Amino acid sequence: MSSDHDDFAFEPVRGLPQLLPKGERMLWQGAPRWQDLAVHAFHARKVIWYFIGLSGLACAMRLAEGQTAVDATRPFLWLIPMGLIAAALLTLLAYGSARTTVYTVTSKRLVMRIGMALPVTINLPFSQIDGASLRLFSNGSGDIPLKVKASERVAFLMLWPHARPFHITHPQPCLRCIPNADDVASLVAAALTGTVPAVAARETRDAPSHAVAA
Known part of the structure; x- marks a missing residue:
């Protein structure tokens, strides 16, 4: 059985369709916790x-x-x-869904590689995002919905299940069931305001988070 790595071997960087431009750095990369996604x-x-x-x-x-x-x-x-x-x-x-999903936060945008049968990559520059919120679960994981400008809406069906529930008319891309969601939300908020520290990143799937060098 092929791994997630093998299925997306064409990616120059895991979760990204191309190398990051000069001056842009990866801050965090992760995926949903599948147990929480199921619930x-x-x-x-x-x-x-x-x-x-x-x-x-x-x-x-x-x-x-x-x-x-x-x-x-x-x-x-x-x-x-x-x-x-x-x-x-x-x-x-x-x-x-969790195994084929990669969320990436860079210094300039959010990238969502989603989809099982037909993978798609959604790029959301921070200039298109009006804000983010946090829904925290009892085990520390949670959802981070992102409010995008009306002119930049992405279809709800294209996003699901990576969309804020019940927001169909104005879909909100959502980092679903992310471990250590509180820390990730703080990082996303810092990235949106351009106040990220020199080293600020965590990769989370089911394993404990670890830093990614800037």
């Missing part, structure tokens, strides 16, 4: 709870109709496995 973007956990609730409702209706407890619990025997299969498929999609 927060592909909603695998909600799917399981949906099938549990559906099974419970079917069971309650059968009991109300006077069926025996054994007969009433039969929906659990086929609905729960269906839910587990659906959640497993969504988790597999989340894993594939």
Whole structure:
């Protein structure tokens, strides 16, 4: 089975379609944590709870109709496995999405290499970004949505799942489920204002972050 490196061997720099121009430096590079992507973007956990609730409702209706407890619990025997299969498929999609995604923050722009079947690279110069926000999860990972100017909008379907949820009319590119999101958000804010330190970068997938030389 080929690795992410092999699949994108044509890239001169991982995650980038071409070498950075002179004077531009890479500050940070990372990818979503696939476990969090499965929960927060592909909603695998909600799917399981949906099938549990559906099974419970079917069971309650059968009991109300006077069926025996054994007969009433039969929906659990086929609905729960269906839910587990659906959640497993969504988790597999989340894993594939995370493995083929690379977010890159440079001193001048944000680059998103996204897409499993049809990879695309989205370049967002800081001049096109009006601001960024942070949604932090309990384990330290989180989302960093980016508000872009109306004239520079990117289609929601092209971005998904790397878009802020429910912002369809005015899509916001989003660094989804990034480990150490608080630190990354601080770096993005510094990059947007041009106040990055001499060494300020972290590469994050599932491993602990480590600095990237400027």
